[in-house]
């Protein structure tokens with residue numbers, strides 16, 4: 393499929409000329425004569441690249457850029473500018489324009505810039521740094537990411553499974569001064585205990601059976617960049633003192649001796665467990681907890697920012713249609729309503745999987761409810777039958793939980809017994825409803 397270029401230019405002759413130049417180069421081109429029409433086409437047609445003039449009435453190129461960047465941050469936007477307005481163009485670059493071209497436009501340079509923009513876009517799509525979402529909650533996350541990226545302090549990223557913690561970590565790296573340095577991720581939950589220490593700090597040859605040569609750990613490999621300790625809640629207690637030392641002193645001691653050496657790193661960690669509860673239960677060290685959570689980034693679950701569901705669904709449709717080389721289907725209102733009403737326990741990851749499947753199985757121009765996975769359809773049916781009483785049930789459950797805890801002086805073991813459930817079942821419910829003891 394030819395790549396789609398949207399050209400927004402108010403001057404009719406130039407618009408037609410550039411359209412011909414781009415079509416000659418093999419692009420599928422649509423044009424708009426003004427900002428508002430351009431934005432509408434951007435949304436409806438989903439071009440691969442946008443080229444926009446800067447000075448237009450009533451809506452100018454900067455507005456187009458701002459709008460597009462929020463909805464489709466992965467689409468490169470190239471600015472056309474008259475000679476002498478280069479400062480405005482530089483300003484546009486700061487707002488996220490991909491590049492700018494001064495008029496009169498050199499035709500072969502135009503094609504080069506468009507080609508380059510497409511290559512860069514594919515690269516950035518693969519690395520997936522773009523946090524999509526237009527809800528106030530996501531705007532807040534994005535602005536927090538910018539702030540967190542500007543310091544070297546450690547950041548703890550919290551949020552339910554699939555809310556985008558890893559994506560946020562990569563975005564912090566990309567926005568930081570360390571972006572040209574490495575981004576190294578280690579998943580503390582998936583590495584066997586006995587290997588974890590060596591993975592973190594490295595080892596000297598002969599340090600243990602099987603250590604046939606010196607090996608650098610992730611702390612050393614992340615030097616000059618960012619180290620992302622994923623699933624930090626699974627860090628074994630016995631390794632935590634050594635980790636604390638490395639985090640505090642930025643000094644690494646490989647297993648089996650060798651000189652301690654200094655590293656320059658920014659440390660990010662992530663978890664979907666409640667570390668504070670783990671600290672209380674002595675499953676996580678207090679000192680390490682305070683070290684890692686100097687700054688906190690909280691990623692809200694998808695059901696608390698339902699406004700993002702539509703934008704994300706459309707984003708994934710575009711992405712997967714492109715990936716599968718399919719014509720991009722639209723989403724029907726009925727399917728969208730179903731997505732919007734679902735509670736998304738698996739958050740954005742679940743939505744991504746649902747949309748991937750929908751694009752695969754949908755051979756019509758529109759995605760309909762039957763293209764969505766069964767769990768969503770079923771949930772939808774059940775929810776339709778639910779009445780207020782189910783809401784009351786939740787409220788009643790919360791009341792019961794609190795009453796039992798208060799009677800037992802917030803001793804969870806005793807409260808669980810009273811409620812005739814296991815302690816972990818109680819803990820699960822407390823986490824689910826966010827019930828905590830309020831300060832006296």
Ligand SMILES: Nc1ncnc2c1ncn2[C@@H]1O[C@H](COP(=O)(O)OP(=O)(O)OP(=O)(O)O)[C@@H](O)[C@H]1O
Nearest residue numbers: 522523524552553554555556557558559664740741
């Ligand atoms: N705001 C977003 N915009 C676009 N894609 C997103 C967004 N949030 C999450 N995703 C996508 O959803 C998937 C899950 O995200 P990610 O792996 O970062 O979640 P996580 O919080 O680390 O989950 P887990 O706790 O299960 O490890 C990824 O494919 C990611 O690219």
Ligand SMILES: [Mg+2]
Nearest residue numbers: 557558622662
């Ligand atoms: Mg993750």
